[in-house]
Amino acid sequence: MAVVSSRGQRIGNLLAIAAVIVVTFIMLAPIYWIVSTSFKPRNLATTNPPTILFEPEVSPFVKLFTKRVQLKPKEVVDYENAPWFERLVFDGGERITRSGKGEIQLSGYPDRFINSLIVAITSTLLAVSMGTITAYGFSRFKVKGEADLLFFVLSTRMLPPIVVAIPMFLMYRAAGLNDSHLGLIILYTAFNVSFAVWLMKGFIDEIPKEYEEAALVDGYTRIQAFFKIVLPEAATGIAATAVFCFITAWNEYAFALIMTNRRAQTAPPFIPSQIGSGLPDWTVIAAGTFLFLLPVAIFTFLLRNHLLRGMSFGAIRK
Template sequence: MSTQTQTPNPALLGKKAVKYGFGIVVSIWMLFPIFWMATTGFKRNESIMNLPPDWLLFDVTLVHYRDLFTEFGFHQFLFNSFLVATGAVLISVVIGVPAAYSLSRMDVPREQDISFWILSTRMIPPLAVLVPLFIFFTTVGLTDSLLGLMITHFLITLPMIIWIVKGFIDELPQSLEESAMVDGCNRIQAFREVVVPLVMPGIAAAAFIGFIFSWNNFLLALVLTGGGTRTAPLVIQSSMGYLSIDWGMLGAAGTLTILPPVVLSLLIKDHLVEGMTMGAVKE
């Protein structure tokens, strides 16, 4: 009995080679700036501007990281960013998830108008509302405070979380909640015990996106904070002067600033993957 060996299809192999080759090129293109920034933070000032650049072989130094924490107190600004982003996202999730459920399941008067109004708040350029916000927060005494900045970031993240979570709730069959209410649950209990656990991956994905938007926000923090209430992006900007740029400090501050979102994404990666693929396959 002879066994036949399957001959590889040259066309199929060629398609795979092109696909993986294109993926590798795109990955390098996207990751190279991050690699350059990270290595710049470990280089000495005299070797940063070398031509050709020292990609891998260079004298490693931690002087830029030391200066960040000893001279600039960068840990305080990282904490400010984390506190503002976390607080804004938590408040947005607590308010946004029930709001998304109401828009998805309940007979809300003029639901389409309300949904469009919520979405339209994301269309407004931040500069258009910056002056009114500054006047308002100055009047109530919330300028140069983390609470005021948290409120503005909450206004940014809430519409986005409502819309993302609403899309996930729309994918759930209403029969699940109806079955729970037949078994004795009221509407709130069905929402808490049935809907929330099922859309938790979507909530995690929406919260993570909101965290990124809040963490990277620069303009609102520039106008509404100062001194000890500044956030990490403002410290990155302070390394760029009128006549020169401290490239080592810029690389070190940029590297430390992207670490918390990266660590957070790794911690909730299972929920993120499940949330991004939720509803992709329909029975």
């Protein structure tokens, strides 16, 4: 710093940092509340005043993954013989149900979680592959009406989901794609491919053309040069784009709400649907939410240096 920092400036700096810390705590409080509620016993989730300190339990996760019935008052249960995780639920006055063969029955959650994984991963792979080659096409060759085409590609991403969902619902119904993984995968791929094209075009633009040209002179074909020179150079960009596409598909709600109801339902429409009539068990909802948010939180840390670029469609780079 060329300018001598005065005492006033230093105090200002300290105050600013203190403010940042306070705001960070406030911004993270809702996330902390989700995590902490997912480890609370049910009776501590809704108390007045709210419970902040408590002995953590895993019973919400047991309840999240199992089907349960309310215990009848006179019902005799061999509480002593039950495995430890079932005893956790007994304490809540509920019993894990079993199929005729004595297997513990799973709740709806694991199915939805797996559906989310299938749909998000498949659509990400498709969108990123299509996006990367199309971005290469736009980046390296003259395309007639390139600006208009790129605008068209971007504008498909800007449409409100419900606007697209009405005709897609009718078309899917006619084609038998409603409530199918394939239907959702196609929708999410279409949604993400535009994003992937824009982001990847930025990444590929940054790879010097000379690399491929040197390879072409050395006798590579254009396709070989693309696979052996461009793709490895673009690896970071591809990974960042893939993570963004995954998060978008993972979080998507409106299409999933309209296009699925049971078989292919993903977690985002399922989790809110657990709140039916009566008092919801917030510990179970928190446990489901926590597990659902965890991958995204991890990815956010891995992505931290690419967030700016991804969130601005590749327009702003550091």
